Structure formats: C-alpha cells, structure tokens
Amino acid sequence: MRDFPEYRHVPLAVGGNSKQRGVISTCNYIARKYGVRSALPTAKAYQLCPNLVLVPGRMDVYRQVSHQIREIFSRYTHLIEPLSLDEAYLDVTDSTMLHGSATLIAQAIRADIERELNLTASAGVAPLKFLAKIASDMNKPNGLTVITPDKVQQTIDALPLEKIPGVGKVSIEKLHQAGLYTCLDVRQSNYAELLRRFGLQGASLWKKSHGIDLREVVVERNRKSVGVERTFSENISTFEECWQVIEQRLYPELERRLIKASPQKQITKQGIKVKFADFQQTTIEHNFRVFNLDDFYPLLQEVLKRQKGREIRLLGVNVMLKPEELERQLCLI
Numbered sequence: 001m002r003d004f005p006e007y008r009h010v011p012l013a014v015g016g017n018s019k020q021r022g023v024i025s026t027c028n029y030i031a032r033k034y035g036v037r038s039a040l041p042t043a044k045a046y047q048l049c050p051n052l053v054l055v056p057g058r059m060d061v062y063r064q065v066s067h068q069i070r071e072i073f074s075r076y077t078h079l080i081e082p083l084s085l086d087e088a089y090l091d092v093t094d095s096t097m098l099h100g101s102a103t104l105i106a107q108a109i110r111a112d113i114e115r116e117l118n119l120t121a122s123a124g125v126a127p128l129k130f131l132a133k134i135a136s137d138m139n140k141p142n143g144l145t146v147i148t149p150d151k152v153q154q155t156i157d158a159l160p161l162e163k164i165p166g167v168g169k170v171s172i173e174k175l176h177q178a179g180l181y182t183c184l185d186v187r188q189s190n191y192a193e194l195l196r197r198f199g200l201q202g203a204s205l206w207k208k209s210h211g212i213d214l215r216e217v218v219v220e221r222n223r224k225s226v227g228v229e230r231t232f233s234e235n236i237s238t239f240e241e242c243w244q245v246i247e248q249r250l251y252p253e254l255e256r257r258l259i260k261a262s263p264q265k266q267i268t269k270q271g272i273k274v275k276f277a278d279f280q281q282t283t284i285e286h287n288f289r290v291f292n293l294d295d296f297y298p299l300l301q302e303v304l305k306r307q308k309g310r311e312i313r314l315l316g317v318n319v320m321l322k323p324e325e326l327e328r329q330l331c332l333i
Helices: 042-048 059-074 102-117 129-136 149-157 169-177 183-187 191-209 239-261 293-306 324-332
Strands: 012-015 024-027 053-055 080-084 087-090 123-125 144-146 225-236 267-276 281-287 312-321
Touching (some): 012 042, 024 042, 059 080, 087 129, 102 123, 129 144, 149 183, 149 191, 169 191, 183 191, 225 239, 239 312, 281 293, 281 312
Parallel strands (some): 012 053, 123 144
Antiparallel strands (some): 225 312, 267 281
C-alpha cells in the first residue's frame, strides 16, 4: 500500500496466487472486515471477499525494511530481540535516551519509522515481557498502549486467556471447560489443581496471572531447526510421487539451507511433515547424526502408513540442529 497507491483503498492480501492451493500470508484492515486473515486458504478468502486484490510477496523488500527498522531500534537500545521481520522486544531499562522514558522512546521510534519509511507502527510499553506484546496489539493499527506498573495487575485480571501468547485453540477449549476464561479466574484458582490439569502451561498461566514474567530480552538466539516444504497445485498420493518430490526438490533446498545454518551439517534429527487433503497433518522424526538423503526413505515409508487412502496436499522435510553448547562440550572432552 505504501509503494502502490492504487492498493490503499481496496481489500488487499499477500499470498499464493493459486485459488485452489494458495494461502493468505497477510492482508490489510479493509480485507479483515470481510473475515480474511493470515493462514486462510486463498479460495476461502475469495468466497468471503470476491473483490479481494491478491499480490505476491516481496521478501527482499520486507528484509530491507526490517533491517531499516532494526537500525532505528538500535538508536535507542542495544537490547533487541527480534520475533519476526516486523516485530521485536526492546529492553530500554538502562537507556539514557529521552530521560529513560519508555513511553517517550516508543513515541520517538514510531515517529522515526513513519518519517523515514512512510510506515505506521504500533507499540506496547509494559514492565513485563508478555504484557508488552499484548499491549502492542491493543491499538492497531498505528497505536501506542502504555501499561504502567500500578495498572499491571488490573490489566492482567481483565485479560481473556486467549490473549496470552502461546494459548491456542485447543488449549483455550480445555481452559474454558475448566471454567477458566480470564487471568483473574486463573489467579483465583488452586495452583496444584492447575498443575495437575494443565501441566507446565498451567504453571505458566498461573505466574503470568500473578504478574510474574522474569524472562529477559534475548539479544541472540541459536537456531534449532531448518526445514523446507511444498504445497502442491494438485494432490499427490503415491510413495513414488512423494519420494520424487523429496529427492529432486525438497532435499537439495534443505541441504542448501542447512549449510547456511551449519556449515558442518551438524544435526541430531531428521523429520518429515505431511498434510493430507482433509487438512489433517502428521509429522515423524528419528535421531540421525549425519545428514543423508537415504535416511528420509524409511521415514517416508513409516509416515505414509498413516495415510489411510487420503491424498497429500503438502510435503515437508526438516532437520534438528545440534546445539552449539553440546558441540562445545564435546570438543572439550
């Protein structure tokens, strides 16, 4: 919309151009009023919004703009934890910019982005990491939400549990079945019972509901896995077809990405992902220390035992990288 003014007042989406197989990557707010959203099949998006304008992604442009935004962030703090191309945590606790005011820094960053890149940005300011992320979504697009320390518990108590990062559709159904709808419900619950019913997630929700989030902004992250997948324009069904896709298309691309992430191709696991025509998905992985095409063969045989006559719409392969810390320890032995 920034680069092509003719798109500014129409329902617009970025995604696959195949109405049968494409998936929406993102869309503007005009399209969202029709029910279009990310991860929605393109065919469904056109049903909801027949006049939808669909354009292909421009990843090179996104990376360039992301780099420019990151440079703006760095003017105010060096403690930056990227979450994606367009989202990041910033720790400004010790920043001396703008009298150390997190609110003023957020306002300045948003102003810099708009002035220099002609883009709007939303921001959330809070003393807790998870709460800052939630706050950043409260006044989209182009908004700023500030949750001061004295308002933290009041804000948390009113939060629906589906707003908590990491709580998905399956989890929320189970929480609702237990009579838990807000963070206040969780805060007033018995901790031992939460732990028994929901395990680690129950413990995490209990802490967040009490305003406890001790996670720091992590400047560097070690990549844990590398994968590549393909959605087919027409379904495939046989082992031979699947193996041809892995051998000729997926494996070469996976090897290229793996070498970039780990030049020595140090891995601990190899895996396969399959999505069937009914959109049911299954994965399989085994421990392997050496990256090898032949090791995908028995994995494919095993995972297709779950096919049950269904056609296949997506096939993917992946590897788990060896942790750097483990590599260092092994070198010292």
